Amino acid sequence: MAKKPYPLRIPDNLLDLAEAKSKEEKVDRSTALRQLMYEGAEQYVLELISEGRLSVSRGAELLDESVHEIYRLARKRNIEIGATEEQYEKGRETANDVIS
Amino acid sequence: MDSDGLIKLQKAGLLKILAERHDCLIPEAVYRETVTKGKKELYEDAFKIEEIVEESIELKKAKKSDKDRQVLSSGDPTSLGKGEKQALRLYFQEKGDAIISDDRTFLNLLEGNNQKSESEEVPFITPANAIVAMVDKGIILNEEAKRGLEQIKYLIRRNSYQMVLEKLECGGE
Numbered sequence: 001m002a003k004k005p006y007p008l009r010i011p012d013n014l015l016d017l018a019e020a021k022s023k024e025e026k027v028d029r030s031t032a033l034r035q036l037m038y039e040g041a042e043q044y045v046l047e048l049i050s051e052g053r054l055s056v057s058r059g060a061e062l063l064d065e066s067v068h069e070i071y072r073l074a075r076k077r078n079i080e081i082g083a084t085e086e087q088y089e090k091g092r093e094t095a096n097d098v099i100s
Numbered sequence: 101m102d103s104d105g106l107i108k109l110q111k112a113g114l115l116k117i118l119a120e121r122h123d124c125l126i127p128e129a130v131y132r133e134t135v136t137k138g139k140k141e142l143y144e145d146a147f148k149i150e151e152i153v154e155e156s157i158e159l160k161k162a163k164k165s166d167k168d169r170q171v172l173s174s175g176d177p178t179s180l181g182k183g184e185k186q187a188l189r190l191y192f193q194e195k196g197d198a199i200i201s202d203d204r205t206f207l208n209l210l211e212g213n214n215q216k217s218e219s220e221e222v223p224f225i226t227p228a229n230a231i232v233a234m235v236d237k238g239i240i241l242n243e244e245a246k247r248g249l250e251q252i253k254y255l256i257r258r259n260s261y262q263m264v265l266e267k268l269e270c271g272g273e
Contacts, residue, residue, distance in 0.1 A: 049205070052205045053179060054205055055104075055180045055184050056104050056205075057103055057129075057181025057182065057184050057203070058179060059181075060133065060137075060181065066137040066140075066146075067103045068107065068134075068138045068143040068146065069141065074255075080257045080258060081255070081257075082108075083202045083207055084204060084260070085257070085259050085260055085263055087208075088229060088260050088264070090224070091223075091224050091226045091229040094225050094229070095225045095232070095233035098197045098223075098233075099118070099225075099234060100121070
């Protein structure tokens with residue numbers, strides 16, 4: 001995915017955290033910061049999917065991941081996704097009519 | 101079918117059985133999301149879905165229409181991806197019976213549309229609905245259904261899982 005420069009003031013504590021991560025994972029500090037930002041984005045997208053505010057397909061597009069990866073991440077982070085009980089109830093009659 | 105319905109039915113081991121008994125259609129975006137991108141990332145399900153699509157599922161180009169625009173306008177279309185939007189287009193284009201999906205956001209939008217009297221209703225089926233209906237119709241055995249449900253246990257809501265399990269324990273509906 002294309003990257004663009006963006007001016008941003010970063011708090012010292014987050015820079016310290018990025019520094020620690022960069023040493024631990026042997027990457028430069030900018031990469032560590034991007035990784036932290038991406039992990040936050042993943043969590044946010046999964047929460048929106050769980051709340052019914054973003055579809056799995058759109059979430060995958062925004063994270064530049066596959067839908068398979070969205071399921072893997074949701075399971076890893078123990079975030080519930082999928083239709084609600086009410087939606088299940090609404091689909092029941094249609095399933096009985098259509099499936100033969 | 102959207103990607104969500106396709107992947108969950110495949111994981112449950114029931115996609116092939118369902119596709120062999122019904123005319124199942126998927127749009128190009130769903131194929132790209134599940135097969136093309138999944139294969140690049142070496143997801144086993146992507147390879148299995150590819151085989152089933154080749155044998156039993158029709159891949160179609162979906163064209164925009166006023167009907168799908170009207171349904172999308174009943175909610176926030178920016179919350180949906182290309183896969184769901186094209187699945188909706190294909191439903192109208194091919195005059196489908198229902199859309200199979202387990203995506204809460206997509207189903208929210210369809211529910212919102214279905215509540216409006218002036219809109220054409222879009223019926224939907226969740227993979228869990230399909231599992232129970234397949235048992236009720238004698239297409240699969242109760243044990244097969246329970247095994248399938250177990251495979252998607254972590255991909256559906258706990259309450260939905262529990263509810264379906266209880267129905268299967270009671271022998272179906």
